[in-house]
Amino acid sequence: MPDGSASNVSGTLPGRPGFPGQPDHHHRGRRARSPRWWRTLKSTPGMALIALGIVVAWAVVVFLTPLIAPYDPLGQSSATLIGPGLHHLFGTDELGRDVFSRVIWGARVTIPYSVLVVVISVAIGLVFGGVAGYFGGWVDGVLMRLVDFVFSFPSIILALVIAAALGPSLRNAVLAIVVVSWPTYARVARSLVLSAMHSDFVTAARLLGPSSIRAMAVDVLPNVLGPMVVYATLGLGDAMLTLASLSFLGLGSQPPTAEWGSMISGAEQYFDKWWLALFPGLAIVSVVFALNILGDRLRDVLDPRLLTS
Amino acid sequence: MSDAPGITGRQRYGRVERVWLGSKLLAFWQHHGLVRMVVQRTFALVILGFGISVVAFVLTHLVPGDPVAAELGQRAAHIPAVRKAYEARYGLDKPLPVQYEIYVSSLLHGDLGQSQLTRRPVATDLEQFVPASIELGLLAMGIAVATALPLGLIAAVRRGSALDSALNVVSLFGISTPSFWVGLIGLFLVSFEFGLVPGSGRLSPGALPPPHVTGMYTIDSLLVGDFATFGDALHHLILPAVVLAIGLFGMLQRFTRSAVLEVIHNDYITAARAKGLPAPRILVRYTLRAAWTPILTLSGLEFASLMSGSVLVETVFAYPGVGRYASQTALNLDIAAIAGVSIFVAVVYVVTNFVVDILYAVIDPRVRLG
Numbered sequence: 314m315p316d317g318s319a320s321n322v323s324g325t326l327p328g329r330p331g332f333p334g335q336p337d338h339h340h341r342g343r344r345a346r347s348p349r350w351w352r353t354l355k356s357t358p359g360m361a362l363i364a365l366g367i368v369v370a371w372a373v374v375v376f377l378t379p380l381i382a383p384y385d386p387l388g389q390s391s392a393t394l395i396g397p398g399l400h401h402l403f404g405t406d407e408l409g410r411d412v413f414s415r416v417i418w419g420a421r422v423t424i425p426y427s428v429l430v431v432v433i434s435v436a437i438g439l440v441f442g443g444v445a446g447y448f449g450g451w452v453d454g455v456l457m458r459l460v461d462f463v464f465s466f467p468s469i470i471l472a473l474v475i476a477a478a479l480g481p482s483l484r485n486a487v488l489a490i491v492v493v494s495w496p497t498y499a500r501v502a503r504s505l506v507l508s509a510m511h512s513d514f515v516t517a518a519r520l521l522g523p524s525s526i527r528a529m530a531v532d533v534l535p536n537v538l539g540p541m542v543v544y545a546t547l548g549l550g551d552a553m554l555t556l557a558s559l560s561f562l563g564l565g566s567q568p569p570t571a572e573w574g575s576m577i578s579g580a581e582q583y584f585d586k587w588w589l590a591l592f593p594g595l596a597i598v599s600v601v602f603a604l605n606i607l608g609d610r611l612r613d614v615l616d617p618r619l620l621t622s
Numbered sequence: 623m624s625d626a627p628g629i630t631g632r633q634r635y636g637r638v639e640r641v642w643l644g645s646k647l648l649a650f651w652q653h654h655g656l657v658r659m660v661v662q663r664t665f666a667l668v669i670l671g672f673g674i675s676v677v678a679f680v681l682t683h684l685v686p687g688d689p690v691a692a693e694l695g696q697r698a699a700h701i702p703a704v705r706k707a708y709e710a711r712y713g714l715d716k717p718l719p720v721q722y723e724i725y726v727s728s729l730l731h732g733d734l735g736q737s738q739l740t741r742r743p744v745a746t747d748l749e750q751f752v753p754a755s756i757e758l759g760l761l762a763m764g765i766a767v768a769t770a771l772p773l774g775l776i777a778a779v780r781r782g783s784a785l786d787s788a789l790n791v792v793s794l795f796g797i798s799t800p801s802f803w804v805g806l807i808g809l810f811l812v813s814f815e816f817g818l819v820p821g822s823g824r825l826s827p828g829a830l831p832p833p834h835v836t837g838m839y840t841i842d843s844l845l846v847g848d849f850a851t852f853g854d855a856l857h858h859l860i861l862p863a864v865v866l867a868i869g870l871f872g873m874l875q876r877f878t879r880s881a882v883l884e885v886i887h888n889d890y891i892t893a894a895r896a897k898g899l900p901a902p903r904i905l906v907r908y909t910l911r912a913a914w915t916p917i918l919t920l921s922g923l924e925f926a927s928l929m930s931g932s933v934l935v936e937t938v939f940a941y942p943g944v945g946r947y948a949s950q951t952a953l954n955l956d957i958a959a960i961a962g963v964s965i966f967v968a969v970v971y972v973v974t975n976f977v978v979d980i981l982y983a984v985i986d987p988r989v990r991l992g
Contacts, residue, residue: 360791458669461666461670462670462673462674465670465674465971465972465975466964466967466968466971467926467927467930467967467971469933469934470930470945470948470963470964470967473933473948473949473952473960474681474952474960474963474964476952477952477953477960478681478955478957478960481953550798554798554800557800558800558802558933558934561802561934561937562933562934562937562949562952562953563953564952564953574800574802577800577802577803577806580806581806581938584806584809584810585810585814587807587810590803590806590807590810591807594799594800594803594806594807597799597800597803598795598798598799598800601798601799602794602795602798602799604798605794605797605798606794609794
């Protein structure tokens, strides 16, 4: 794989002109024929803005959870398996717990822990990739073989093995996902460092004779961080999916904690009670979908290579 | 690999024939990129294999917990003679490097240890579960490729159109949705509400599997001309395969689109158009061919992951493949089985990568000669 995981590879979004500030001659004829609602939709920044809204909304939910959730996420009652209604917006589960409150509280598990996964993985990836790219030679060789090695397992299987060997818990699931996800960032960081190192201004700065660490921090790092943000945004969605998957399998967050993946896992036995699985799933999809759209958009803005095509 | 200046072949090898052979080999090495690549990749493969075996060894031998107690039970493990006999039987009383040696030699003989969950050799378990995963994976891959390639191409050609945007949303949805959730929803709608397909397993209860040839029920039943069993097996396969294909479609469609966009504005495409070649011919012969390499890489990686089973989808559909075996054994801390699955999966990955790299060189002369 060239660099990064498959989900990092994307095209462009609707509404993005071929060149900034230039009329898009390529599609003018086609656009004139498209329906009016479509033109309105396209002229607004549309999807990216909606995506940003969704992400901000979830961030608010994470911070204000107790104010938003009407019930205790662990509070059981005799009103079990009630369908969605006025009192229980998303219905109740087999123990009479309010599904809406559990989805809201679930955001406090999945979102912060996924952010933690990505922050740690990016940090490790930056250090390893940066060192490999900067020093090259055998250091590069050894580090990249290590990366190849981790890549030779499908991430979910490797995470499964690690989480199982360490024992099922949220903390170990986070650890397992870090182990499987840092190599992606290391590869990206390495290629970014390599291309930054070959630019003239870095060569000029290095001629002044600063220490390796200083040259890295002052000249190379700023050129690496921007693109890394894009990969981190796209990686955050992946981290959430993996975390929810491990919890679904019983290797992440443990009951009775309200977590989206384990809620869906609990719904498996009652799958005719559709609301139990539907709403936590929609929560996952909405965040990951929004993050992927934002990541795509950021990438379009930051990646000049795509603009010239 | 080139000889240092000033050292003649005679000085280096001493015998004229060997110089001749050496220079021939060197020339062969330099002019056959494909051979060079195969040799280099084989070397990397050996190193990787060593790494995998070390990890599996660490996993099976050093994971916290008492293997003797796990295997024999607490009571028996407390009898010193029994413990001693067990340790001697499995070489657990020897130093770690020796234990590693024993482990690798048994691996090379196809002995992956015994599963505590199924009480059978892990190799036997894999033999049963792997064909099921391959069958499911092939069908899912087929569905995904057959839809994603043309739609990715169309999206790139009609870039910015409503169709492109709609496909973009569909693909994003595909990669943003947890497969276990789609599986459950699918199970509820398709299987429970409408009763269109059976819910779980590989065959209907009571149905006998076809005689074992490949272990893939669809192919085995066709081989003996048993169309009823074939239909039954396919009926069980279709929903999990479609669920798997949704995520794959998302990745492949986006990938194809951007790969085609990278090349579609190249001069040689313009030249082909200027020559008046028909558009479909340009798309397939010129554009898609150039975009083929990255698509092949992704397909290869996905294929490898499908061959080793999809943990989540197989779990949801209670489909007895490698993925479900992996998650069940992992949950039960069946270390030998997990290590066995890891080794199998890593081997599949490495071999697939190897094949993809070779195909690369065959398709793209730049890879071969560069």
